Amino acid sequence: MRGSALLTLLLSAAFATTAGAQNGPPPSAPAAPPAEPDAIPLYGERTPGTAASENWVKFAGRDYAVRNVTRPTLTPVLPDPARATGAAAIVVPGGAFMILAMDHEGWQVAKALADRGIAAFVLKYRLVPTPVDEARAGAFMGEMLHREVADPMHGNLLGQSKAPDDALAAIALVRAQSARWKVDPARVGVIGFSAGAMTVRRVALGATPANRPAFVGYVYGPQDAEAVPRDAPPLFDAIAMDDELFPTKSFAIASAWQQAGRPVEVHGYARGHHGFGLGVPGTTTTMMIDEFTAWLATQGFLRKDAK
Template sequence: MVKQGWIAQAFVLAFALPTFAATAPQAVIPVWPKLNVPAAQRVVHYHQNKYIGQIALHPILWPTLSLFPAPRRLANGCAVVICPGGGYSVEAMSLEGYRVARRLNEAGISCFVLEYRLPLGKLPPSGIPWCLQDVRRAVQIVRSHAAAWNINPHDVGVMGFSAGGSVAVLSGVHWLPGNPDAKDPLNRLSTRPDFLVLGYPVISMLPAITHMGSHNNLLGQHPPLDVEQYFSGELNVTALTPPSFIFYAHNDTTVNHQNEKQFYAALVRNRIPAKLVKFKLGNHGFGLGQKGTDSTRWPAMCLRWLKARGFLPAKAPSAAARGTKP
């Protein structure tokens, strides 16, 4: 049993707080409380955009989870770690984080918006991007507090938009099974998401189809081919990659559609439950959907898919129908 500690207390307190207007989280916790970052460098600066809302600016060196618990009367045990996008140079916290969390709360899903560390144009010495380290840890944090937070540890997914979709995909193809002998109790838990939800995602790092801004910010301008291949989700799908719901707009001219198509094809080849949805309109970066277009349909479609897979209350299908689990 993992000690609940102050993180659990923060979440319990969140349930007792009054409902916030707009989209403010009910608690914010550090992903790595012991991370050696000077206090001055833990401060994140934000830009407020009239339409997009709050945008976290580079650099982000102190990753956090913003907690959006589902209302008790609606909570169904499902949880999602949400990774906002921004080309690995900023993070659209409101558009692709807080607003999405509030919408999913209405469906009884508890949400955790990850403000992951932004890369510095190259990989860290470990070779594992900070963002991947952070999303893995976020999944472990949620699972470690499943009982206290009224969450089913087998219904924890990761959702990502644009470059945040890259973070989500990496969490699904390069997950860690958990080491039962680990000193750190969290590292005894699997980092594998139970499902992925990917909105107009950057998935490939191959120059022919990648989003070069995201590629260069994450890996640098001229990484070795084997590095580009390792961080290309479509090349690393296995029989244990999580079931995935993927959506994008036909008129998105920012991210090559081959990102979604090739990842989906790899899922199908490996017999992973997956759904690929192409909307006619929406452009790129539409969050919950561009007003007046069919892209606003994705939340309802995604919820239906989650129900069909058994991650939300419904006639729960068999374990096989939900997708493989390690």
């Protein structure tokens, strides 16, 4: 599959409309940056970059996405205090480390979690630079994706994006400010989608035990195995069986988690393709966020007396 075809697949999936992802990529158009009044500079006064570098688009006239992020931020989306469980999740959108699906895999997911009593924090992380011009950017991203898709966990895009560094900083920030947001620092986890899933997997397996997330939501990430430590955080692995970018490969990463003696749950949806977000209507992918919440509950993360 050539780069342009891969990019079409990525964008048509990652920004799926309610009509479904497989009718071709939804129309996109440059957009003015949305207001982000609650976004917090991730590193405080030391936060690098500038929002002026960003290139925003809207897919299907509604879903925001952004390229050329150089200034990372974290946006809290908090639950009604009456429903708050004390658990928190860093939400890490995907987009091949070159674009971020801020609506589809970020703000929408965060709101769904907050509605279920989980404090959510949307991470806008630093990306691999792409050309400002939309046409040139599309060609560039397609070719880069073409080079990476065979072995994405060991490719250049993950390392170039600074995403793992920013995810670790987000976990540390939420834990440090846990009293402010009324969350339990021992119950701060992550949920990532596609490239965001790759990011949270790298943090879960590569960080020191003290810096690791409490739990990991791994949504349509690569299923290839790697070594898993015996103190890895619990894993929730969800992917569609017809995912074109990341074949299930017998759920090898989940098997590696199990072989390490760590809690793991797997959901393989019959249909949904890559990039289903909160779910493609007419498929069981629409159950994912409730299944993730139920899994958190069974693992003890949603007990209000868990502190």
